[in-house]
Amino acid sequence: MAQSVMEKNQISDEMILEKLSQKSTINQGFSWLLQKYKERLYWHIRRMVHQHEDANDVLQNTLVKIYRGINNFKGDAKLYTWLYRIATNESLTFLKKQQRQKSTSIDNEELNLNNKLKADTYFDGNDIQHQLQLALRTLPEKQHLVFNMRYFEEIPYKEMSKALNTSVGALKASYHHAVKKIEAFLKKEN
Amino acid sequence: MKKNHHIQEELENISPFLAHLRQEEIENPKVPDGYFETIEDNIWARIKAEDEAESWGKVNVPSSPVPKVTWLQRVKSWLLCPQVGVSFALVLVAVFALNILVNPTVEEGNIVLTEEEIDEYLEENIDQFSESLLLEGMSEELADADISIELNIDDADIDAYLEENIGEIDPNLLEETW
Known part of the structure; x- marks a missing residue:
């Protein structure tokens, strides 16, 4: 995907959302989203769940949920706020599950x-x-x-x-x- | 990294000790080498695998063809069963008999009682009613009653209150109210 190789600070949320809004460019839009936000989301999750392996699992679940649910983004909040919400929910769900397993x-x-x-x-x-x-x-x-x-x-x-x-x-x-x-x-x- | 002045100042007011600690350069925990370069490929691989699994399921588990039957055909065939006819007859006889037993002399619709008459009757015969039946009646009445109280408090006022009483609010309560 040569087109998707772009400096992450060059990509605006508007550009990402425009690509995501069309079926033909949705994958490119998602690639840009990953480039721009993967690290921030990773650190947000890592600080919650602490260990890298757990953070990796939660991040993957988060990103797949974002991809599947991109049509649910209403545009009434900032893109990053919406991404944060999903990452937070996934982290909290993980921690709750982990807590239940603790004996x-x-x-x-x-x-x-x-x-x-x-x-x-x-x-x-x-x-x-x-x-x-x-x-x-x-x-x-x-x-x-x-x-x-x-x-x-x-x-x-x-x-x-x-x-x-x-x-x-x-x-x-x-x-x-x-x-x-x-x-x-x-x-x-x- | 340059720290946000406003956030640093806020922390200084709550805990100078932690504010001092925050000013030190804190390294992020480590991640495996090349992790951020490979995460994209892993995500795409997972999405592709999920999509393939889904389409594989659709292709390989075809739904068995169901012959089209209209609702009219279904009702007709059901009514033609002899068991249904006998059951209908029995139900009609039972309803008729029950009606005679329940209302031997008075026809339904002729009795109109006012609220006062009902109250009077209840008061006079209060011993005849079981406690559970009375409680049931009361809870139904309460459920019907409009007892909601509308609090017209602005979010800004709630925030102002929380800020003024920041140290006194039970942290457990905050955790629960989210």
Whole structure:
């Protein structure tokens, strides 16, 4: 697909949507979408599910869902907001499924997380990064999600509110609590 | 990466400790070499495989041809069954007998009771009704009643309230209300 080879920062959402709107160019449009958003979506998912293998599975499911459901995109929100919503839902579904499968006690869970993180081939964070990752895993899912979107991805509350279908006030409050909890965790550990 | 000033300032107000930590350059966790270059091919391969599996299913599992029968033909053949005729006759006899047993003297439609008369009757004979029957009647009435209360509060007011009371809102409640 020679036509689809294009610098990702040259591709606008309008161009992608135009290609996606026609049956004859839908694949090219999707290729552009992948080029532009695959990495951002990957990191969004990875920060939720932590391990690369899990992130890869969730990303693939997300992208296939996007391809199959592209006709459902109404255009009333930004393309990225819609993509984020699907990636978030997929991540949360994955985490819920994972939680159901867990049979270990809460005490062992923290130890398992620690070991898993150390065993993750693709994680070579320094001590403070390691501590931060551990702290993030102690947060409830939605606080974790809001924290990632604000702290790492710097997404404005208004955009977050559209992607997560929650009020700005609730998001601010969730972020506040998440920050406080992480601070307490890190201070306790150091 | 240059940090967004507004977000950094917000964090500074909540936790100077974490704001300081955020200013340090934090590396992303690693991904396998060439991962982002291959993800596209993997996705296309998966989409193609799914499409092929779907079309394979359609081609190889043909639906058996069903002879066309109109609804009129179906009803006609059903009515012609002797069992149906006998059943109809039995049902008619049963309905007639039941009508005589239930309304021996009064014809339906002749009794018109007002709400007050019903209430009066209920009050006088309250002991005759079981508790469960009364509760059932009450819940039906409540279901019919318009007891909805409309709260006209703007989203902006809710946000303002949440912001003012940011530290006091139960985080579990926030998690549940999403």
